[in-house]
Amino acid sequence: MIRKLSILVLSLAALAPAFAMDAARSEAKQVIALQNGETLYVFKDGLMAKESKFGSVTHLSKGQVVQTADGKSITTMGNEVARLSSLLNKGHGN
Template identity: 90%
Template structure:
């Protein structure tokens, strides 16, 4: 019985980051995978933000050229680090 409860608790804990990521993905018009494991979020107003491969927001310079996973180049617009950070942290506050 205790083992089953432990498995259930671990399963629910593994789902928690998925809900936070869902807020960021629902706000973004498009999420593009980059070559180095990072993600580029393109919001509905055309501005962009970048998430690192470990789930942290990375500073994005205006006009920076990034490579997608399939080899295309994208020139970035804006630096929406604050917006992405709040979306990724949504639901994790006290």
């Protein structure tokens, strides 16, 4: 009984980051993989935010050129650090 309960708890804990990522991905119009393992989120209003390969939100300068995983260049618009941080942390609060 205790073993089944601990398996259930571990399974639910593993799903928590997936739900947080779903919030960010569903809010974004487009999610683009970048060359260095980072992820660029393009929101419906055209503004953008960048997530590092470690899952933290990183600063994005307006007009910065980033390389996609397939080698294309994108010029960024905006720096939506707070928006992406909020979406990634959704569901992790007490």
